[in-house]
Amino acid sequence: MVKKQKMEILNKELTKEVIGVAIKVHKALGPGLLESAYQEVLYYELVKHGFDVKKEVPMPLVYENVKLDCGYRIDLLVNNELVIELKAVEALNDVHMAQILTYMKLGNYKLGLLINFNAALLKDGIKRIIN
Secondary structure (H helix, E strand, O other): OHHHHHHHHHHHHHHHHHHHHHHHHHHHHOOOOOHHHHHHHHHHHHHHOOOOEEEEEEOOEEEOOEEEOOOOEEEEEEOOOEEEEEEOOOOOOHHHHHHHHHHHHHHOOOEEEEEEOOOOOHHHHEEEEEO
């Protein structure tokens, strides 16, 4: 039980730090840009803050022990544990949630952030997912 509590604290700390960086990016750029612009700037800022970040991580689908490339790509993967799916849309919907849940399932990741940079206040455009 103690190990689980430590993991929850670490997960909260990681997501808190990443959300802080995302808010900084949103304040600097504002809403209205393409998703790719936010991805590049957020990637740059997270690396600058000392995180291990990978972008456009391929997520193959394994079927009958064969890895199939279905075009799934994680926008950003932080410290090999936090999946970040970025959007720049009017509103998040169930399809966006299904997308990040799929990436988390395929990669066996437990922690995710779905971030919509098109929100007027970024805190209103963030969903934290724990599997």
